[in-house]
Amino acid sequence: MARKMIRVLLVDDEEINRVVARAALKAAGGGGDVLDEAENGAVAVQRVRDAVAAAAPYDLVLMDKQMPVMDGHEATRRIRDMGVTTPIVAVSSDGLPADVEAFITAGADDFTSKPLSKEKLGIILAKFRLT
Amino acid sequence: MKKSLFDQASILFSGLFFLSTGYLDEQFCQVEDLQDEASPNFVEEVVTLFFKDSGRLMSNIEQALEKYPRDFNRWDAYMQQLKGSCSSIGASRMKNECMSFRDSCGQGNVEGCMRSFQKVKREHAVLRQKLESYFQLLRQAGSAGAATRPVM
Numbered sequence: 001m002a003r004k005m006i007r008v009l010l011v012d013d014e015e016i017n018r019v020v021a022r023a024a025l026k027a028a029g030g031g032g033d034v035l036d037e038a039e040n041g042a043v044a045v046q047r048v049r050d051a052v053a054a055a056a057p058y059d060l061v062l063m064d065k066q067m068p069v070m071d072g073h074e075a076t077r078r079i080r081d082m083g084v085t086t087p088i089v090a091v092s093s094d095g096l097p098a099d100v101e102a103f104i105t106a107g108a109d110d111f112t113s114k115p116l117s118k119e120k121l122g123i124i125l126a127k128f129r130l131t
Numbered sequence: 132m133k134k135s136l137f138d139q140a141s142i143l144f145s146g147l148f149f150l151s152t153g154y155l156d157e158q159f160c161q162v163e164d165l166q167d168e169a170s171p172n173f174v175e176e177v178v179t180l181f182f183k184d185s186g187r188l189m190s191n192i193e194q195a196l197e198k199y200p201r202d203f204n205r206w207d208a209y210m211q212q213l214k215g216s217c218s219s220i221g222a223s224r225m226k227n228e229c230m231s232f233r234d235s236c237g238q239g240n241v242e243g244c245m246r247s248f249q250k251v252k253r254e255h256a257v258l259r260q261k262l263e264s265y266f267q268l269l270r271q272a273g274s275a276g277a278a279t280r281p282v283m
Contacts, residue, residue: 023165
């Protein structure tokens with residue numbers, strides 16, 4: 001059974017990661033989800049700001065770490081500074097404790113390793129009650 | 132003829148994955164599982180994107196090795212991107228060589244970096260050749276008009 005439609009912001013500078021994540025989200029039962037994408041942290045912050053202004057906030061943000069212009073840590077901090085409480089899940093191939101800690105300190109709610117899969121997204125959606 | 136091509140494709144895929152040659156890992160299966168009727172060529176599209184991305188990233192690394200001697204932080208940052216791209220499709224042997232390169236960066240070992248980068252390039256070329264052959268076989272076998280993995 002398809003779950004409720006959710007709004008997701010996927011932040012990653014690598015197109016291949018966005019393509020796979022898009023398909024994984026769809027496979028996790030969200031054929032009707034709204035999926036916006038941002039290729040760096042600065043674009044992500046603007047997308048979040050615009051979504052709030054449009055009274056259509058995101059239900060979930062998937063945030064890469066290393067990106068040009070603005071990285072995931074800084075983008076997470078700025079989103080939190082706006083007062084946005086949307087769950088932010090850091091997605092990175094570096095799962096070092098220091099890395100995870102840095103993301104949590106910046107305001108992320110959780111961390112998962114790359115690449116994203118249908119199973120990982122299923123766990124994330126369940127954790128934040130988006131199913 | 133079609134059955135024979137399927138068999139060849141199966142054997143080739145087995146060589147890539149099941150025979151522990153390690154070119155591809157479980158992540159490739161995850162990508163295949165994302166292919167469906169609405170996206171019948173998803174796997175090939177992702178693989179094509181991988182080779183486009185990885186070619187660009189390797190070119191960046193090559194230039195950085197030449198233009199920024201002993202800039203291990205820069206070299207490492209580029210290789211981290213390439214490693215991430217390899218992870219996306221399960222290119223495990225290539226990913227392992229990326230990790231060796233990053234280890235050499237961490238040790239400040241220029242020769243180690245150069246050696247590892249040559250290995251990265253070799254693994255990239257071999258993987259490209261194998262996957263191109265694989266998809267060509269699947270297309271010839273005419274698997275419902277889409278390049279899908281034969282059922283094992």
